[in-house]
Amino acid sequence: MKIALFGGSFNPFHTDHLNIIKHAHNQSGYDEVWIVPTNQNPLKPDNMCSNAHRLAMIELAIKDLKYVKIDLVEINSDQKPNYTFDTIEYFINKYPEYNFDFIIGSDNLETLESWKGFEQMKEWVNFIVFIRESLNPKFKSIIGNLKLKCENFLAVNLSSTKVRKGEDLNLQLPVINKYINENLLYVQERMIHQGLDQKRISHSFNVAEKCVELAKNFNVDVHSAEYAGLFHDITKFWSHDKHLNLIKKYAPRLASEPMPVLHSFSGSLFLQNMWNVKDLKAIQAIGRHTVGAVDMTPLDMIVFIADKISVERDYPMVDDLRELAKKDLVECFIACVENQYNVALTKHSLNNIGQQLIITYNHWVKKEQKWN
Incomplete structure (x- = not known):
């Protein structure tokens, strides 16, 4: 079985996250997509909402997608920080019968080579870059040099930062907007904005x-x-x-x-x-x-x-x-x-x-x- 691992803070989960998942399954041929939320980092600013809230929002967004599951390996880990290297090593050791690839956004390209154990990870998985806007020449060069696979998906160009600030909420999943309002999330960040x-x-x-x-x-x-x-x-x-x-x-x-x-x-x-x-x-x-x-x-x-x-x-x-x-x-x-x-x-x-x-x-x- 071919699995796409999708890691991130998902703070909060939004429309483009969902579009990436649907593209990975429907166009890229992955049998399943496993979402791997990062643990709440005590060194992060106060705009990071709790693990429970972030998980609840993901579950609301994917409830009708049978090919998606959430894995809590990083949420449950005592290790801080959680390195992608350790996460991928965990999956390939626990599920040797599966083929894994790892989804990244183009915003990770500049730092990708500096990730812990990057060369080893390239032997384990393919890094799939999901592009939601035209790439600048620098990013194109990185993709070419590292021989990374790219996927152009249908994007609304939303981001978690925008959602936390209260920007472009007409593009956000209504069920997530509702959850944020009902649970009074990101209040101070939106006030400041x-x-x-x-x-x-x-x-x-x-x-x-x-x-x-x-x-x-x-x-x-x-x-x-x-x-x-x-x-x-x-x-x-x-x-x-x-x-x-x-x-x-x-x-x-x-x-x-x-x-x-x-x-x-x-x-x-x-x-x-x-x-x-x-x-x-x-x-x-x-x-x-x-x-x-x-x-x-x-x-x-x-x-x-x-x-x-x-x-x-x-x-x-x-x-x-x-x-x-x-x-x-x-x-x-x-x-x-x-x-x-x-x-x-x-x-x-x-x-x-x-x-x-x-x-x-x-x-x-x-x-x-x-x-x-």
Whole structure:
């Protein structure tokens, strides 16, 4: 039997990994493809998610492919680092009846000759280079000198780095997007990529913590609350033009709102349309966390309140609001709206605070009814 070994961190597994596997079986003639995930390296930065999460994502992606299996030889190894040499030696010794080849990406070409025992490995297996874009002359020269076999596969040019940052998620396997969102993976890396500084990141985590506390207290979906708290400010540092470009595309009626509140609208639109977040309850709460709405849900109120009373907030009435939030969600929301309205009025005048906050204030604070 002819086996293609496919090693990597798969942090996370993505569409091009799957395309390589399908090509190896359907076009290259391998009977099976064995995925060999690397162990979690303690020297790697924090963007490496746990072995359990990485394995779960791989399993979701390959669940319908009977010719693919996952081998945990490196995951279960106590050896650090795990060298490809040791992995290949393990397979050829354990399964002498099989013929093995080893899949590599073109990004490994520059360092390939420096791998431990490379010359010996070449006698054991063929290294198959899967190419997802045109090669530069240097890489072509390496392939020629080392007499490596190449495979051109149907690539979408996605990478694990892009996925961790939240880029090109429309190209990612939906089941993996869903898993990442549901398990809150790569949160800080995605925040940093959207320009959030450490102060804003700390605020976001504080808001999420308060959201969870309030959600538990008022029997509201904790995961939706935590997600909305973490990402309520995801587009906070976008330029005015960037906010407007997205808002005009998906919610043009909100384009006239003032700059300080645009991130709530662009944030919800960005998460739904660019990151493919399916939690519409969390999306709505993020879109309402600055100016509220007439038809606020308990989750909407929780995110609105948590943003105003998170642990680092320090203004004259914040302690009173924190105490009120423990007892009465609606009354605390009303008090937060009134305070926000008064602050906005003082800073910007009535003509410059936006219609959405005025509508919310009139309904909840002044108790005006809106009739259709």
